[in-house]
Amino acid sequence: MSNNVLNNELGPIVQKTMADVVEIRLREYLKEKSFKPGDPLPKELEIAQSLGVSRNVVREALSRLRMLGMVETKKKRGMVLARPDILSSLERVLDPLIIGESTLQDIFEIRLTLEMGLADLLYLRKTKKDVEELEQIAKTQKVTGGRQTFRIKNEIAFHGKIYQMTGNETLQRFQNMLLPVFGYLVSLEKVPIIGKVSHLDLVEILKHGSKEEFRQGMLQHLQHHFDKLKRNP
Amino acid sequence: MSNNVLNNELGPIVQKTMADVVEIRLREYLKEKSFKPGDPLPKELEIAQSLGVSRNVVREALSRLRMLGMVETKKKRGMVLARPDILSSLERVLDPLIIGESTLQDIFEIRLTLEMGLADLLYLRKTKKDVEELEQIAKTQKVTGGRQTFRIKNEIAFHGKIYQMTGNETLQRFQNMLLPVFGYLVSLEKVPIIGKVSHLDLVEILKHGSKEEFRQGMLQHLQHHFDKLKRNP
DNA sequence: ACATTTGTTATGTAGTACATAAGGACTATT
């Protein structure tokens, strides 16, 4: 029997702690009873007793759900199910220094993918005011030009504005959250590379051009990033 | 002074518990000391004593970090910093029944954006074998045709395969994780809508067409979804 | 009728005690 097969059949023994189990049981319980935001949860002691564990363990599990924003607690009123903010949980682990190299690369590609794909939303929702503001940002860059730190800030402002123009708040926050990742990746670059299509060019397209032209423009703008991507072996 | 201004200046009083504080302090500590995956953490008791809180509180905070995969603990060896899996934390809160309506909509749009944007990655990495497998999936649909449950499964298989073909594992997992969200949204649709461009058409483009053609094809394929999106007011 | 006090209750925090598993050290056996 090959080692590979063995690996599939015998996974590593994961010693689940009681807190892990209680967390899972609680999630199941909430699902089964189809709890909705605002519904009150049982008391800690009741949960502990009915599960046959100490209150301590229950509190560890609840502490996790609380961190994710799934439950909120008030001192005497008890606990209620809440609407978790999906991105805040992501935010907690998105540290470029902690996550692995390959994941960093994946995230970078996802950003490129998003930027190539958001033309449709953009043309659906952009306003004249938005485009003017974007133009201001692009012009600011042209004027000040030089220094590296400012260049990066401006780059962020420009692309951030584009995300904002899609009218999708989650998308905007997502991109905002990814900034440290890109800051990290950009800091690895030796020489700043400038695409063939500038920010002002993109603004011009937004003003008078079509969706497809914008997509082509964005592709040109990001081309040097695509060039560095690993092709298929 | 308008109410709005007041709201901005005086946020709600958030009663931070000790566990919250300890969690934050621990994160700061790990950052400051620039801990890397594998480095051992201090013992629970040491942390508790140096922070002046009970071991109980420390355990709650550690329990959270453990859930996120940031630390792993072994019985006597102590705790070590680990590489969190960024998506598993997202997975925990991505329940279409819990997250809000507007976030659901946002996520749906993000998926559309991704599908419109992944042509570049796709053409960079697709292999002949991939395209053949995709064709098989598309053909299977054509043959069996009818039943709704199968149609959905096939839809998922087809688009899932496309994500897989990008060679971006994080992206693939991300899309996989979003499936329940779409299952939920699709279940709200009364009549199944079929785009002008079929799966087989897309395969044909992948075989002989260009990136741009594929993007146009995908746009046609998803057009009815875009049609339903809210325009800018 | 309203304000004040008192009581109750569920969560938050502290502290103690013991179980358990994982090493490490030490000894015994071949």
Next chain:
DNA sequence: AATAGTCCTTATGTACTACATAACAAATGT
């Protein structure tokens, strides 16, 4: 000397108790 077995230490996992605190409810006083 190498291996096997035993004991000991140690850090985490779990349980239990006790009390603080805030929020609400009820009772009380004016």
